[in-house]
Amino acid sequence: MTAAIAAPAYDAIVIGSGIGGLVTATQLAAKGAKVLVLERYLIPGGSAGWFERQGYRFDVGASMIFGFGDRGTTNLLTRALADVGQALETIPDPVQIHYHLPNQLDLKVHRDYEAFLQELIAQFPQEAEGIRRFYDECWQVFNCLNAMPLLSLEEPKYLFNVFLQHPLACLGLVKYLPQNVGDIARRYIRNPDLLKFIDMECYCWSVVPATMTPMINAGMVFSDRHYGGINYPKGGVGRIAEKLVAGLEAKGSSIRYKARVTRILTEKGRAIGVELADGEKLYAKRIISNATRWNTFGELLPPQQEPAQEQRWQQRYRQSPSFLSLHLGVKADLLPAGTECHHILLENWDELEVEQGTIFVSIPTLLDPSLAPPDRHIIHTFTPSWLGEWDNLSPSEYRDRKAAAAAKLIQRLEAIFPGLSSAIDYQEVGTPRTHRRFLGRQNGTYGPIPRRKLAGLLGMPFNRTAIPGLYCVGDSTFPGQGLNAVAFSGYACGHRVAADLGLV
Template sequence: MAERLCFCSSFCLSPPFSAHPERPTAQSPGLPHLRPIGVADACYVSSSHLLELSSSHLFGRHKPRTQSSWGARASPGSSNSRVRSQAVLSPDKAAERGGLSGEAYYDAIVIGSGIGGLVAATQLAVKGARILVLEKYVIPGGSSGYYERDGYTFDVGSSVMFGFSDKGNLNLITQALAAVGCKMEVIPDPTTVHFHLPNDLSVQVHRGYGEFIGELISKFPHEKGGILKFYGECWKIFNALNSLELKSLEEPLYLFGQFFQKPIECLTLAYYLPQNAGDIARKYIKDPQLLSFIDAEVRQKGKRKKCFIVSTVNALQTPMINASMVLCDRHFGGINYPVGGVGGIAKSLAKGLVDKGSEILYRANVTDIIVENGKAVGVRLSGGRQFFAKTIISNATRWDTFGKLLKGENLPKEERDFQKRYVKAPSFLSIHMGVKAEVLPPETDCHHFVLEDSWSRLEEPYGSIFLSIPTVLDPSLAPEGRHILHIFTTSSIEDWEGLPRQEYEAKKEKVADEIIRRLEKKLFPGLQSSITFVEVGTPKTHRRYLARQSGTYGPMPRNTPKGLLGMPFNTTGLNSLYCVGDSCFPGQGVIAVAFSGVMCAHRVAADIGLEKKSPLLDNALLSLLGWLRSLA
């Protein structure tokens, strides 16, 4: 088991420290009186403050803190705003600099500090761009954030981390951290998921590919040939992906360069771009139970209200490229858990961003994207403050970006088409629990997928249960003698809206009790009586704290998609506005949104002159991609 280490070289050297040595922190002697901040106020938080956050009230009954000793309100003219003025303009100055005639101070404003937004921001910052990230909540990370309660550190989202190894080209989380000089200690997970399925089918997805395939073949010996062919095809795609340098597929000089250097690999990917995993699995495999297992494996979203493991749909609606990425990376680089919890990734990226001279404002709720002459030029916060930049990057979902943040603008055709092709996936009900350690049998795996009785419940709300026990890997996340159980299952916002408070609370308890009862019966006898802490989040909780419309987990195809062909990239129909995150290519998942961040940063860098570009080729490629999407 790994020791707890610092995230970055400077991360824990001088508490509290300032990322900019010349800039004192809010705690430094000599700083004037700091006013407590209200929810609507934006506050500058340096990475040192992040380290000191002990509890980010994300789920359950608690509201975000409205009083804080770690944040300082900027008031122009105060010494506190003077302290910051080297990197963050006072609101008035920022406003003056934007608009029609003024030169925008920032190269890019990023709305939201999910992993997608943070990767885009840090990748641009390392290229020398001046970035301002505006985050509505009090800490970075969005669905990859964390919160602390009663000595437990809970991951907000799930704890299965792809792309976090030290090899290949697809370890995008490792690479994103390295770009800003950070390295996190990780703990290898020996089993990606332990499936507990109908008809007492139990499959462990071992880290070793041979071991996993051996186990699967032993359960389905009559399908040996099909299994080898299906997973073999996945490896062909994964190897092609892994051989490329990953940058923006919307940037022609890079794309042609890759085609020139790796023609076979690029053509392989182009061939699979419009294909789905379920169709390919069905070419080789006939056993319905094995096909259902593969549906659960690739967990992409299928029809409305249905859901699964690697995203939330069945294999027939899962792009083959995404399925291959997930089904192979877990064996190639393996699933690795960051020591100290998933929240450390966003904290490290945020710190890295500040180290590179860019800024983050927390409690900065963007309500409007300001458009002038058909171009996104700035943003307005809920308190009325305005910031201007050459480009705006939205890490909010596309539904929020185009439905809420842009007012009075006609929905661009591209977005209308996207909304025809994709709907919002349902949200989750999540249960964060602390339990007595003795309730877990020895050798319990970290991640479980439970569907006890019938395959027909696979995609039903509350049908399948996801369970992570990160303390199996990192015991430091819980008090001694305790474990964390993070349970989640799909659930739609409609189930929870319009209920009076008491009924809402009673329903949370009832639904959570039923899920816990199922886990007690299937996995852990005595579970109920071993609980020491429990907190339940519903889709409303996700909507409120993650600022995602309907609390959605992301986009899912309305019908059977043409693989990844229909997914929009980062540019949008509005000049200078870009999107990043899970409603962009290639979709949901931490590694997927990290890739979207890398792509976005590259395209933006080209557009603001930090990377080479060819306007002529740009137009040709963007038209070609638009046309290809129209075929989806």
């Protein structure tokens, strides 16, 4: 055992094969490192995973995919695949979201920026100038990001070079890092209904309203949807993880499934390896956790080893709710021609943030019919829900509550898809318990959200932790939730670890 510790078999072990973990692993493998990814489940992808039932291929979670553009530097999924010799065919989505909001506010976020602005201005003509100035300011953030290579902000050599080469873009980002969307929106916009719409524009990916949503992230989301666009991977979201795994293996590294890490091993305070559920111990020069911070520091390390930084982080951020998911297979003639792939439904503004308030809908078969049997569509619906609503129930209470929640969602969805209840061919309900069980995420959480208004992204930790040799990657690191966001986290983590291993 001492020999194994003295000469670890791997340069890096990555705990978890979410997109954050896989991008880190492939970046390291591409730089010549020997990496082992350990995944507790049967397939890779985590929240970007999939499952198959009766000829349907359902996405587990992520479905509105940023980062597949073909230009600039922010197309991190395209780049991560290319860096390990892989590519994916994607299908452009002409409308990011069709909103169905209170007071008959019905509008579409077109891929074309000007078409979106015109549609929004038609609803709020008195705010024409404010609308344009607000969304144009988001572009300033995006243009700064999209001008530079995106790597680890913890690597001084990179920061120095990027500042020399792109000084104005760097200063632009420094300006926006501590800011939130709500303050900027309020500089330009007065109409309360329009401000509520901006809250929804943020809530639907950050799970908090605009006042608490970092401006850097909004700059990415509100601009890239019109630049690189929203693009759906042909064959389903799961193909991203499958291709990253193929690239990882082609570079001589490996992944093991059904390999649940139960403990991070330390020696003299330094992370040196991991222990699996069956007792096997594996050692590496660096350990990277793609499990959430709550899992990493609350479960994989003894409580007395929890660093003070982590306690301070938990005073700033808390767990967001999880989701109630309804996976439906429906008869194709339910949906009229021209139906959009993604919808958001809310009937009453007071319910924007309440449990099972806002409804998200994704119909990926409108872009890729191969995911369902002939003459069928997938309608994947999800709405925020807390584990507490689903825990401590008997099996029959749990089953009944799922059935009642599904019936309520279907009844609400009839407003946008009349006839839905009689067009259902297949139905499956996932709850926060399902997300906890299959993704291993504490309470099934979607990720961290600020406890109160914070200074933009300044409070989000990067990849290094207070434990030498241990790094975190994924949505509980800078810049937070989202596949393109965790892909950035993976790039940054891979770069920082490679620098520590002397590979760059």
